Amino acid sequence: MEDEYVDPKNRRRKTNITNRHHYVVNNFNTVLDMQIQEYERRFNEVTTNLLMRMNCLSPCNSFSAFNKQNLLDLAGMYPYDFNIDEKDKLKYELGHYIYNMKDDTRFANLNGVGDLAKRMVETRKHIDYPLVYRLMKLSLVLPVATASVERSFSSMKHVKTDLRNRMGDGYMNDSCICFVERDLFQQVSVEDVMQRFQKMKSRRQQL
Structure with missing residues (x-):
């Protein structure tokens, strides 16, 4: 060398x-x-802070990553899902929640937030801690929404090319949906599509 x-x-x-x-x-x-x-x-600064606060919900190692203030900051990032009164209630709910989770052996040895949410529903803890459970649902939905947005932007490169750069927003949205969900659309037969268009309005010829 x-x-x-x-x-x-x-x-x-x-x-x-x-x-x-x-x-x-x-x-x-x-x-x-x-x-x-x-x-x-x-992963810009906002996304990094969001992911770090989401990690505080992790049940791994007996909820060692739990941080009450970080979870309150996470709720503050969703102003349309948590109003001022609910944020105050969440502060007290998190205090009771963490002691209950650590003392309950049914919540030991969980692998992630998804398993934690399932176990809360099974034990009906999501009724006792509705705000914490809402925070979990938002954390579980976020990666799916982020991946869906990235898939949509990636599909635009295939749909809106140099030869099709003047298409309208409506047609482009419809084309992107067909491209992103192409596995689903492959299950639809051509005959069903023809019948659908035929029934939309009267036509001179039969499709």
Whole structure:
């Protein structure tokens, strides 16, 4: 690795760098910088704070990640789902919730927030702690919504090309839905689509 690096495209020219420098600096560090930039683009400061606060709901290691203030801040990120009175109630509800969860052996050895939410429904704890359960549902829905948005933007690259750059918003939305949910639309037969259009209005010819 300490030998001089030989450029395969021009073996006669001296590079004045070692093999270690080439593979570590020119290759490994470059790829690492690209990955860091991609992470920073996908997970900005707001998203990072949101994910860190969501982690406080995790039941792993006897709810070791639980942080009351972080969960209150998480509820503050959803102003349309928690009003001022509910935020005050959530503060007291979280205090009773964490002691109850740690003392109840039925909530031991859970793997994630999804398992915790299922166990709360099974034990009817979601009725005793409705605000905490609402916070769990929001945390579980967020990754799905984020992935759906990214899928939609990715599909736009295939739907709205240079040859179809003047389509209206309505037609583009319909086309994106067909592209994103193509597995579902593959179950619909052509005959059903033709009958659907035929029944929409009277036509001169039979489809």
